[in-house]
Amino acid sequence: MTTQIGNDLLLALPEIVLALAALSLLLTGTFFGRAKAGSLLWICVVAIAFAALYIVFTFSTREIAFNGLFVVEPFGNFMKLLVLLGAGLAMVLSYDFMQRERMALFEFPVLLLLATLGMVLMVSSNDLISLYMGLELQSLALYVVAAIRRDSLKSSEAGLKYFVLGALSSGMLLYGASMIYGFAGTTSFNGLGQVFTQMSAMGEMPELGLIVGLVFLLAGLCFKISAVPFHMWTPDVYEGAPTAVTAFFAAAPKVAAFALLMRVLLDPFIGLLVQWQQIIVAVSILSMVLGAFAAIGQANIKRLMAYSSIGHVGYALVGLAAGTEDAAVSVMVYLAIYLVMTLGTFACILTMRRDGRLVEGIDDLRGLFSTQPMLAVALSILMFSLAGIPPLAGFIAKLYVFEAAVRAGLYTLTVIGVLSSAVAAFYYLRIVKLMWFDEAGSPLDKKMPREVGLVIATTSLAMVVLVAIPDPLTSGAAAAAASLFGK
Amino acid sequence: MTWPVLSIVTFLPLVGAFLILSIRGEEATVARNARNVALWTSTFTFLLSLFIWFGFERGTADFQFVDEAVWLPELGLVYKLGVDGISMPLVLLSTLLTPICVLASWESVKHRVKEYMIAFLVLETLMVGTFSALDIILFYIFFEAVLIPMFLIIGVWGGPRRVYSAFKFFLYTLAGSLLMLVAVLTIFFYMGTSDIPTLMEQADMPGSMQVWLWLAFFAAFAVKMPMWPVHTWLPDAHVEAPTAGSVILAGVLLKMGGYGFLRFSVPMMPQGTEFFIPLVFFLSVVAVIYTSLVALAQQDMKKLIAYSSVAHMGFVTLGIFVLNQQGIEGAVFQMLSHGVVSAALFLCVGVIYDRLHTREIERYEGLANNMPAYALVFMVFMLASVGLPGTSGFVGEFLVIVGAFQASSWIALLAATGMVLGAAYMLFLYRRIIFGALTKPDLKRLLDMNWRERAIFAPLIALVLWMGIYPASFLAIIGSSVEVLVERYHTALLQTEAPSLLALLGG
Numbered sequence: 001m002t003t004q005i006g007n008d009l010l011l012a013l014p015e016i017v018l019a020l021a022a023l024s025l026l027l028t029g030t031f032f033g034r035a036k037a038g039s040l041l042w043i044c045v046v047a048i049a050f051a052a053l054y055i056v057f058t059f060s061t062r063e064i065a066f067n068g069l070f071v072v073e074p075f076g077n078f079m080k081l082l083v084l085l086g087a088g089l090a091m092v093l094s095y096d097f098m099q100r101e102r103m104a105l106f107e108f109p110v111l112l113l114l115a116t117l118g119m120v121l122m123v124s125s126n127d128l129i130s131l132y133m134g135l136e137l138q139s140l141a142l143y144v145v146a147a148i149r150r151d152s153l154k155s156s157e158a159g160l161k162y163f164v165l166g167a168l169s170s171g172m173l174l175y176g177a178s179m180i181y182g183f184a185g186t187t188s189f190n191g192l193g194q195v196f197t198q199m200s201a202m203g204e205m206p207e208l209g210l211i212v213g214l215v216f217l218l219a220g221l222c223f224k225i226s227a228v229p230f231h232m233w234t235p236d237v238y239e240g241a242p243t244a245v246t247a248f249f250a251a252a253p254k255v256a257a258f259a260l261l262m263r264v265l266l267d268p269f270i271g272l273l274v275q276w277q278q279i280i281v282a283v284s285i286l287s288m289v290l291g292a293f294a295a296i297g298q299a300n301i302k303r304l305m306a307y308s309s310i311g312h313v314g315y316a317l318v319g320l321a322a323g324t325e326d327a328a329v330s331v332m333v334y335l336a337i338y339l340v341m342t343l344g345t346f347a348c349i350l351t352m353r354r355d356g357r358l359v360e361g362i363d364d365l366r367g368l369f370s371t372q373p374m375l376a377v378a379l380s381i382l383m384f385s386l387a388g389i390p391p392l393a394g395f396i397a398k399l400y401v402f403e404a405a406v407r408a409g410l411y412t413l414t415v416i417g418v419l420s421s422a423v424a425a426f427y428y429l430r431i432v433k434l435m436w437f438d439e440a441g442s443p444l445d446k447k448m449p450r451e452v453g454l455v456i457a458t459t460s461l462a463m464v465v466l467v468a469i470p471d472p473l474t475s476g477a478a479a480a481a482a483s484l485f486g487k
Numbered sequence: 488m489t490w491p492v493l494s495i496v497t498f499l500p501l502v503g504a505f506l507i508l509s510i511r512g513e514e515a516t517v518a519r520n521a522r523n524v525a526l527w528t529s530t531f532t533f534l535l536s537l538f539i540w541f542g543f544e545r546g547t548a549d550f551q552f553v554d555e556a557v558w559l560p561e562l563g564l565v566y567k568l569g570v571d572g573i574s575m576p577l578v579l580l581s582t583l584l585t586p587i588c589v590l591a592s593w594e595s596v597k598h599r600v601k602e603y604m605i606a607f608l609v610l611e612t613l614m615v616g617t618f619s620a621l622d623i624i625l626f627y628i629f630f631e632a633v634l635i636p637m638f639l640i641i642g643v644w645g646g647p648r649r650v651y652s653a654f655k656f657f658l659y660t661l662a663g664s665l666l667m668l669v670a671v672l673t674i675f676f677y678m679g680t681s682d683i684p685t686l687m688e689q690a691d692m693p694g695s696m697q698v699w700l701w702l703a704f705f706a707a708f709a710v711k712m713p714m715w716p717v718h719t720w721l722p723d724a725h726v727e728a729p730t731a732g733s734v735i736l737a738g739v740l741l742k743m744g745g746y747g748f749l750r751f752s753v754p755m756m757p758q759g760t761e762f763f764i765p766l767v768f769f770l771s772v773v774a775v776i777y778t779s780l781v782a783l784a785q786q787d788m789k790k791l792i793a794y795s796s797v798a799h800m801g802f803v804t805l806g807i808f809v810l811n812q813q814g815i816e817g818a819v820f821q822m823l824s825h826g827v828v829s830a831a832l833f834l835c836v837g838v839i840y841d842r843l844h845t846r847e848i849e850r851y852e853g854l855a856n857n858m859p860a861y862a863l864v865f866m867v868f869m870l871a872s873v874g875l876p877g878t879s880g881f882v883g884e885f886l887v888i889v890g891a892f893q894a895s896s897w898i899a900l901l902a903a904t905g906m907v908l909g910a911a912y913m914l915f916l917y918r919r920i921i922f923g924a925l926t927k928p929d930l931k932r933l934l935d936m937n938w939r940e941r942a943i944f945a946p947l948i949a950l951v952l953w954m955g956i957y958p959a960s961f962l963a964i965i966g967s968s969v970e971v972l973v974e975r976y977h978t979a980l981l982q983t984e985a986p987s988l989l990a991l992l993g994g
Contacts, residue, residue: 373602384635389661390628399624399672403562406672414672418665425661429638429654437642437650467628470559 008065011072014051014080015124018117021047022110029106038099041109045091048116052084059476062483064126068188071126075328078480079123079259082336086251087116089343089455093350094244096449101149101242101358108148112248115141119256123263128177128187131260135173135224138253139166145248146241158240165223165233173220179213189268196271211275217264218279224257227317228286231310238306243358246302247346250309251339258313258335262320266328266484273323280321285416287314292423301349301362304427305342308386311424312338318417319401322408328481329474330400336473337397337466341385344459347452348379353445362431367440375448376435378460385463387428388421393466493552493568496536496582497615500608503528507605518600522593525604529586529611536582536615543575545963548971550621550684551575558625564681567621572968573749573819574618576961577742580826581614583946584738588731590943591834595730595841596644603644606636607731614739618746623671623681626750630707630743631664637732637740645727652720652727659720663710670703674755687754690979694758694986701759704752712744714804715774718797725793726846730837733789737796738830742822745803749815753807754972757979758986760808767808768898774801775905782912788836788846791916792829795872798905799825805902806887810976814890815969816962821883823961824871824954828880831868831947835861838940839920842933848916853925858935862921864944869917871951873910879954 009016025040055077062073091112098104118138125131143166147159181187184195199206223230238246265276291311298304316338319330352359369376385394398421405414466473506528507521543551550569558566570578588607596603613636616629634657642653675681677692692700710717721741725733753760775798782794799821806818838861839854840846855862871878874885884906891899925931936944954961 389635390631395628395631399668400562402668403672403676406669407676411669411673414669415666418669419662422658422662422665426654426658429657432638433642433650433654436639437653474559474562 007063008070011061011063011065012070012124014054015117015120017051017054018047018113018120022113022117025106025110025113029110033106037104037106037108038095040106041091041095041098044109044113045088047113048084048088048091051120052081052088055080055084060479064190068190069127069130070124071189072124074476074483075263075480076124076259078332078476079255079335080120082255082332082339083116083119083123083252083259086255086339086343087112087119087248090244090248090251090346092451093247093343093347093455095451097242097244097350100356101244103149103242103244105148108145111141111145111148115145115248116252119252122256123259125260125263126189128180128189131264132170132174132177135257135260136170138256139170139224142166142249142253145245146237148245149242152242154240155242158237161233161240162237169220169223169230171220172216172223176213176216176218176220179209179216183207183209183213189263192268193271196268200271206272206275211272214269214272214276215279218261218276221257221261221264222283225254225261225313226306226310227283227313228290228310229283231287231290234310235303235306238309239300239303239360243302243346243350243360246305247343247350250305250342250346254309254313255335255339258316258331262328262331262484265320266323270323277321277323280317281410281413284314284317284321285413287311287317288417288420289314292420295424295427298427299362300360301352301365301431302360304362305345305349308424308427309342311420312342312386315398315401315417315421318410318413319404321410321413322404324404324408325481325485326407327404328484329477330404332477332480333400333474334397336477337385337393340459340462341382341394344382344456344463345379345386347455347459348375348382350452351375351444351448351456354442356445359444362434363441364444365431365434366438368435368444370440371443372446375456378456380432380435381460381463383428383431387425389425391464391467393463396466396470491552491554492535492538492542493570493578493619494554496532496539496578497568497612497619499532499535500528500585500611500615503532504605504608504612507601507608510601518597521601521604522589525589525608526586528608529582529589532611533582533586536579539570539575540579543570543964546967548572548968553621558622562624564624565622566625567682568616568619569621569684570619572964572966573972574746576819576823576964577618577739577746577826578615580742580823581611581618581739583950584734584826584830585611587830587834587943587947588734590939591734591837592729592731593939595837599643603640606640607735610636610640610735614735617743621683623675623683623686623751625681626683627664627668627671630747631661631668633740633743634660637736640732640735641724641728644729644732647727648723649727652723655720656724659717660707660710662706663717664707666703667707670700673700683750687750688975690755690757690975691983692756694762694984697756697759697983698762698986699759701752701756701763704747704756705763708744708747708752709770710744711747712741712800712804713797714744714770714800715777715797716770718774718778721797722790722793725796725833726787726789730833730840733833733837734830737792737833738826741796741800742826745800745807745818745822748804748807749819749972753810753976754979757976758983760810760976761980762986764808764810767804768895771801771805771808772898772901772905774798775805775902776908779905779908779912783908783915785912786848788848788916788920789833790846791848791912792832792836795909795912796825796829798909799829799872801905802884802887802902805898806883806890809887809890809894809898810973811890811893812966812969812973813886813893815973816965817883817886817888817890819965819969820879820886820954820958820961824879824883824951827947827950827954828868828871828878831864831944831951832872834943834947835865835868838936839933843929848919850927851920852927852930853921853923854930854933855921856925857931857933860935860941864936864948865917865921867948867951869913871955873913874906877952877955879951879958881955882958 121134295307553569
C-alpha cells in the first residue's frame with residue numbers, strides 16, 4: 001500500500017510542488033510583508049517552471065491515481081503545459097505592473113499561484129467531485145485577484161461581478177453534477193463512460209434527467225470559458241480588473257476550463273454526442289457572431305480584447321463541435337496559439353503608458369509606428385494573427401478547427417465561422433490602421449520593462465515562424481488527442 | 488538540374504527583406520541602402536527566374552521545377568511548388584514587375600522607405616508563391632497573405648482616401664476568399680489529397696457538390712479578378728494606391744483571379760463550370776460594355792485605367808469560359824499582355840503625377856510639345872491597350888473573340904463592341920492629355936522623362952512589341968497546358984454526373 005501511495009504522490013508531484021510553494025510563500029509573506037512581493041513573484045515563476053519541466057519529461061505517462069479521482073495522461077499534460085505557460089508568462093508580465101501600480105502585495109503572487117494550482121487540478125480531474133474542487137480553488141483565488149485594488153472602484157466592481165456570476169455558474173454546475181450522479185449512480189468519469197456504453201449497447205435512449213444534468217454542467221463550464229450566452233461578465237471584468245490581472249484571466253483559466261469541457265464531453269459523454277453537439281454548435285455560432293459584431297464599437301482596448309476572446313472561444317468550439325479525435329487536436333492547437341497571441345497582445349497593452357500613467361484607449365495607439373516602430377510591428381503581427389490571416393499562426397489555428405468541422409460535415413457552422421471572422425478582421429485592422437496610417441498624437445512612453453519586451457518579441461516571432469516549424473505543437477497535440485480517445 | 492530554382496526564386500526576396508530590416512543608421516542612409524538592396528535583390532531574382540524561362544521544356548503540360556517537402560504531416564499537407572505553361576509566364580511577370588516597381592518608387596516615395604521596400608519584397612515572394620504553389624492549402628496561404636503587404640502599401644503610402652480604400656480592398660477580398668477556404672477544406676476532405684496536379688486529373692466529385700464548390704471559388708476569384716458587379720473596390724484601391732502599388736495590383740494581383748479559374752474552377756469542377764457558363768458570359772459581357780462606358784466618363788486618369796482593367800478582365804473571363812483552345816490561350820495571353828500594358832499605363836500616369844501631383848485629366852494638355860519622349864511611350868501603351876495589331880493587346884483579344892465565335896456569335900459581337908469602346912476612351916484620354924495647345928504655365932515647365940524613367944519603360948516596350956509581333960514564343964509555352972486542360976475538361980464532363988436542380992435544392 002505504501003508504494004501505491006508513493007506512486008500516486010509522484011504522479012501528482014507538479015501539483016504538490018505548486019501547493020507547497022503557495023503555502024510556504026504565504027507564511028514567509030506574512031513575515032516580510034510587502035517589501036519582498038517582487039521576489040515572491042519570481043519564486044512562484046520558478047515553481048511553475050519546475051512543474052512544467054517535470055511534465056515535459058514525463059509527458060507520455062498514463063496512469064490513474066487516488067482511487068480514480070486523478071488522471072495523468074498526455075492530454076492532461078499538454079493542457080497543463082499550456083496552463084502553466086499562460087500563468088507563468090502572465091506572472092512575468094505583472095512584475096513591473098505590480099511595482100508601479102501600488103499593487104506590491106505579497107498576497108498577489110500567492111493567489112495567482114493558488115489559482116494556477118486549481119487549474120492544474122481541474123485539468124487532471126477524473127471525477128465530478130475533483131473537477132468541482134479544482135474549479136472552486138481556481139475561482140475563489142481569481143475572485144480575490146480581480147478585486148485586489150481595493151481603492152479602485154472599477155476593480156472592486158469587477159471582482160464583485162465576477163464573484164456573483166461565478167457563484168451562480170458554480171451552482172449550476174454543481175446542480176448538473178448532482179443530477180448526473182442521481183441518474184447515472186456514479187461521479188467518476190470512467191464509471192459514467194461505462195454507463196453510456198451499456199446504454200448504447202442495449203439500444204436505450206439516455207434518460208431525460210441525465211441530459212438536463214449535462215445541460216447544466218455545460219452551462220457552468222460555458223460561463224468559465226465566457227461563451228455566449230454566459231459571457232456577460234467578461235467585458236466588465238476585463239476592463240475593470242488591473243491590466244496584469246486581465247492578462248492572467250485571458251489566458252490560463254480559459255485553457256483550463258476548455259480542457260475540462262473537452263475531457264467531459266469527449267471522454268465520458270461522447271456517447272451523448274448527438275445531444276451535446278447541437279448545444280455546442282449553437283453556443284459557438286452565438287459566440288463567434290457576438291464577438292465579431294460587439295467588438296466593432298469598442299474604444300477601450302481591454303474591452304475589445306474581451307469581445308475578441310469571446311469570438312475566439314466560438315472558433316475553438318467549432319472544432320469541439322465535431323467531436324472526433326481530429327476535433328480534439330484542432331481545439332488543442334487553437335488554444336495553444338490563442339494563448340500565445342493573447343498574452344503577446346496584453347504584453348503590448350501593458351506597455352501603453354503616457355507620462356508614466358497607463359492608458360487603455362484604442363486611440364492612444366495612434367501613430368505608434370512613427371514613435372515605436374518595433375512595438376507597432378509586433379502588435380500588428382499579433383493583430384493580423386488574431387484576425388486569422390495567413391501565413392501567421394492564427395490562420396493555422398483556424399485552418400485546424402475549420403478542417404475538423406468540415407470533416408464532421410458541419411458546413412453551416414463553418415460558413416458562419418468564416419464570415420464572422422471576415423467581420424472580426426475589421427476591428428483588428430482598425431488597430432493596425434491607427435498605428436500605421438494615422439499621424440501620432442501625443443506619443444506613448446518609450447521605456448519598456450525588459451521582461452515585457454522579451455515576451456512581446458518572442459510571442460510575435462512565434463506567430464511568424466509557426467507556419468514553417470509547426471512540429472512540436474502539432475505532434476504534441478496529436479499525441480495528446482490520441483490519449484484522450486484511449487489509444 | 489537539381490537545385491530548387493523555383494523555391495529560391497520564391498524566397499529570395501524574403502531574404503532581401505530581412506537584409507533591409509537589419510539596416511540601421513541615419514534616415515537618409517537607411518533609405519538609400521534600402522532602395523539599393525531592394526533593387527539588387529529583385530533584379531537578381533528576375534535574372535534567376537530567367538533560368539525557369541529557358542529551362543522550361545516546351546510542348547508538355549506536366550508540372551516542371553517541382554520542389555517538394557513534408558510540412559504538416561498531421562493534416563497531410565506538403566510543401567510543393569512547380570510550374571506549368573499557364574503559371575510559368577505569370578511567375579516571370581511577377582519577377583519582372585517587382586524591380587520595375589522599385590525603380591518607379593525611387594524618388595516618389597520619401598518617407599518610410601525601408602518599410603516600403605520590405606513590403607514590396609514580401610509581396611514578390613507571395614505573388615510567386617501563389618502562382619507556383621501545387622498544394623491547395625499552400626496556395627490559399629500565399630493567395631491570402633498578399634492582403635497584408637498590399638493593405639499596408641495602400642494605407643501608408645496612398646492618397647487622401649487611402650484608409651477607406653485599404654479597408655475596402657482588404658475586407659472585400661477577405662470575405663470572398665474565406666468562402667473559398669471552406670471549399671478548399673471540403674475538397675481536401677472529400678478527395679483525401681491537397682495535391683493540385685492529382686486533383687486536376689481526377690475531377691470526379693459529384694455534380695451537385697461541384698456547383699456549391701464552384702460558387703465558393705467564384706466568390707474569391709470574381710472579387711480578385713474583379714468581375715462586375717464586385718469590381719467596385721478596384722477603382723478605389725487604384726486611385727489611392729501609390730504608383731507602384733497600382734502597378735502590382737493591375738499587373739499581377741488581378742491575374743490571380745484568372746489563374747484561379749484556370750487552375751481550380753475549370754479543371755477540378757467541370758460540372759460546376761458547365762452549369763455556370765451562362766452566368767459568367769453574362770457578367771463578362773456586362774463588364775466589357777458597361778465598364779467601358781463608365782471609363783469614358785472618368786475625370787481621373789487612374790480611375791479610367793482601373794475601369795479599363797475591369798473591361799479587359801471581362802475578356803479574360805469570357806475567354807476562359809468558352810472552353811476551347813483559342814479562347815483559353817487568348818485569355819492567358821490577354822492576362823500577360825494586360826499585366827505589362829496596364830502596369831505601364833499606371834507608370835505613365837505616375838510620371839506626370841510625380842511632376843504635378845494631380846491625376847485630373849482636365850489639368851493636362853498638349854504634353855506632346857515639351858515631353859515628346861513621354862508622348863511616344865504613352866502612345867505605344869495606349870495603342871497596346873486598344874488592341875492595335877502588332878502590339879500584345881491585339882493577340883489576346885483576337886484569340887478570345889475567335890474562341891467566343893465558336894461558342895456564340897452574339898457574344899463575340901458584344902465583346903467586339905467592347906473593343907470599339909475601348910479604343911474610344913483610350914484615344915479620348917490620349918487626345919486630352921497629349922495633344923492640343925500648351926497654354927497652362929505650370930505645364931510648360933515640365934521636363935521630359937529622365938534616364939531612370941526611360942530605363943523603366945524600355946523593357947516594357949520591347950515586351951509589348953515582342954508579344955505582338957511574334958506571339959508564338961509565348962503561345963508555345965501556354966499551348967500544351969491549355970490543350971490538356973480543354974481535353975480533360977470535356978472527358979470529365981462525360982464521366983461525371985451532371986448536377987440536377989432537384990439534388991441542389993434538396994441538399
